[in-house]
Amino acid sequence: MKCCAGTLVVAVTIAMVGITSAQTKSSESQKYPDVVDVKVKARDGNRFDFDVTVSSPYDTPQRYADAFRVMSVAGLLYAERVLLHDHADEQPFTRDLQGVSIPPGVRAVVVQGRDQKFGYGGKTVQVALPGR
Numbered sequence: 001m002k003c004c005a006g007t008l009v010v011a012v013t014i015a016m017v018g019i020t021s022a023q024t025k026s027s028e029s030q031k032y033p034d035v036v037d038v039k040v041k042a043r044d045g046n047r048f049d050f051d052v053t054v055s056s057p058y059d060t061p062q063r064y065a066d067a068f069r070v071m072s073v074a075g076l077l078y079a080e081r082v083l084l085h086d087h088a089d090e091q092p093f094t095r096d097l098q099g100v101s102i103p104p105g106v107r108a109v110v111v112q113g114r115d116q117k118f119g120y121g122g123k124t125v126q127v128a129l130p131g132r
Contacts, residue, residue, distance in 0.1 A: 030057035032122030033065035033113035036092055040109075042130045047099045052081070054113045055092040067114040070100050073126065078102055078109065107132045 037053035056065035064086035070078045079100040102109065112124045 030055075030122070031118055032115050032120070033057065033068075034123035035068065035111050035113050035125045036123070037094075038111045038125045038127045040127050040129060043099065045101075046104055047101050048129060049096065049098045050100060050111065051094055051096050052111055053092050053094040056086075056113070056115070058086055058091065061086060063115060063117040065113050066116045068095075068097070068111060069114070069120070070097060070102075070109050070111055072106060073108060073110055075110075102129065 033054050033056040035052060036055050039051040041049045043049060050070060052068050054065050054068060058064045065083060067080055067082045069080040072078065079097055081095060081097040083095065106129065108126055108128045110124050110126050112120050113122050114120045115122075
């Protein structure tokens with residue numbers, strides 16, 4: 001029985017090291033926060049409300065997704081939402097940005113996330129503006 005218990009401890013230890021290694025590699029492979037979903041609603045005039053879902057490679061309180069922005073396909077900034085704290089226990093997370101003014105001729109926008117350590121980057125979402 002002692003032999004089997006020792007083997008079990010070694011097997012569990014090896015499994016835990018493998019899981020920890022896989023989690024570290026996953027965090028390292030995602031350098032920037034990724035925007036994974038965007039829902040947009042038209043308001044009055046040329047204003048829109050956005051619900052943005054972000055997946056962040058949070059690994060320390062000094063590195064988390066701290067903003068996202070709405071911009072033209074060509075990169076012109078329309079609005080930015082700054083996030084004041086980490087979302088370590090809420091991944092992915094959704095936050096809103098309301099009343100974004102977008103010129104009448106624009107039919108689609110791009111939403112991008114920002115990380116405290118690396119800045120803007122990662123997967124973006126291009127979304128069509130309703131009613132345009």
